[in-house]
Amino acid sequence: MKLLVDTCTFLWIASDSPHLSKTAAAAFLDQNNERYLSAASAWEISVKHAMGRLPLPVRPDIFVPRVREASGIVALAIDEESALHAGKLPGLHADPFDRMLVAQAIVHGMTVLTPDPEIERYGVRILW
Secondary structure, X not given: OEEEEOHHHHHHHHHOOOOOOHHHHHHHHOOOOEEEEEHHHHHHHHHHHHXXXXXXXXXHHHHHHHHHHHOOOEEEOOOHHHHHHHOOOOXXXXXXXXXXXXXHHHHHOOEEEOOOHHHHOOXXXXXX
């Protein structure tokens, strides 16, 4: 299964947080699954850190690749098809970062590893 790791899920994995569900943790650890982190999540982390809303142990440009590589997560660029698809989505979710994750999940046939039930309203498969 191709898993697209939501931003909060990535941060919880990085901090070994108890907020990560057992189902999500098992899917993430299953070596048969491919794990991806969208550039949109890296952007979201950078923006929130710059605004002072997300404390990190090191700068985002060090933190994100370090955690991603240590966790076996592949970077997923924002491709043109996904960007254009995001513009076609109904306005069910106001967060532009999450809308991009939805578009990427649809375009690339991914399951989103997220606790956000709003994402499922787009008909995207989520796992939590």
